[in-house]
Amino acid sequence: MAKIIKGILPRDEIKKITTGLFSAQFLDGGMSGGQLGNKLKNNTQVSSK
Numbered sequence: 001m002a003k004i005i006k007g008i009l010p011r012d013e014i015k016k017i018t019t020g021l022f023s024a025q026f027l028d029g030g031m032s033g034g035q036l037g038n039k040l041k042n043n044t045q046v047s048s049k
Helices: 002-008 009-030 034-049
Strands: none
Touching: none
């Protein structure tokens, strides 16, 4: 499937889409307190000590 998308879209568009999706998941995970959010909270607490 990724190969098909790469064939249709220019490389810059792919980068925009993937970074957009990643940042959306990242923010959603951090705000909703999902598994990713909890991992981030734990990591920041540990590193801030």
